[in-house]
Amino acid sequence: MLSNTVLASPGAAALAPSAPSAGQFSTIDNPPSVWPDFMVGQRGRPVRVLLVDDDAHLRHVIAQELMADARTLLVAQAGSVREGRRAIRLHEFDVLLVDLHLGDGVGFELLADLKRLRPGAQAVMISVVENDDQVLRAFEQGAVGYVCKNSWFGNYTQAVLQVANGGAAITPHLARRLLQRFDRPHAGEAKRRQPDEVERLSAREKEILRMVATGYTSAEIGARLLISGMTVNTHIRNIYRKLQVRTRAQAVRFASLRGLF
Structure with a gap:
């Protein structure tokens, strides 16, 4: 009440x-939230979302949340791996929201289709639990977000906007657990095996990687460091090249394994 x-x-x-x-x-x-013009997701140019979940009730809840915000647009829904594959082929979208457990398979299967058919789109996994192994597997297979279905309402829209603007959608609690998982002996072992990769990063690149790990978008990082978003993205590309990774999630995991945080 x-x-x-x-x-x-x-x-x-x-x-x-x-x-x-x-x-x-x-x-x-509170006063209305401010959404700058340079951010992705504007009136008339919303972030397009494909939703795949076999729970019809939850799919309806998420759909209502996405459609209630002018910054996001739900372009299609699917309730299975088979339907999801068809939707990925047929629809243009920016972000895939996909349930981990579907009636005819698992959401991981759709990540491969996404990478092959829609390489420019981002993926956010949704699940009833925050299982560390499943989260890591999702990130390894290209997802840039993981949202628990029991999260407070509003998290789905925020997750979509976060990843569409170059960030990662993950709760602080889960991020802390994942970092602790690679702490101490594992981080020490990784540093002993390959001590030079992180050393090749400049001080500014390490600073930006730490901010990426906490979920800041390129625009937010640029605002905090007083540099342009384009410069931030150039640093991020250099980080990818030096660490030999392809996604922000992989870069964050690599750095956490080597004790950068």
Whole structure:
């Protein structure tokens, strides 16, 4: 149950929420969020999404969320691996939201089709659980995001916008677990085996890679470092070349294995 808000006297600057009791939520009136013109996902040019999930109810929930935001457009839905493959062939889209467990297979099967047929599109895996091994497998096969179905509403749209703008969609809690998984003995062993790859990265490249690992987009990194997004992308390409990887997720995993974070 949401607590009530009380209108302040004339001329007051804000609404004052009443104190919530235990177990309740309070409402906070924030100003509208700002979405810069240079970001991908604008009115008239939304991020196009293909949704594949065998749960009809959840598919409806996600579809409503995506269509309620002017920055995203749901172009097609599918409920199986077979239908997903057909949809990938037939529709133009920017981001694939795909369930891990489908009735006739697993979402991993569609990542290969995506890479072959729509190499410019990004993939976000969705699942009922955040299993570390499954997350790593998804990233290794080209996904750039992993969203738990039990996440708070609004996460699907944010995940789509994040990956469409060059970022990675992953919860801070899961990111922390994955980094801890490669900590200490594994990171030490990796550094002993190949000590020079990370050393070839410049100080600026290491700084940008750390920011990529925390989920910042190229535009956000550029704003923080006072450089252009194009310069950030040039650094990222150099990081890929030096580390011999192809995706942001692979670069982050490589650096975490070698103790860069």
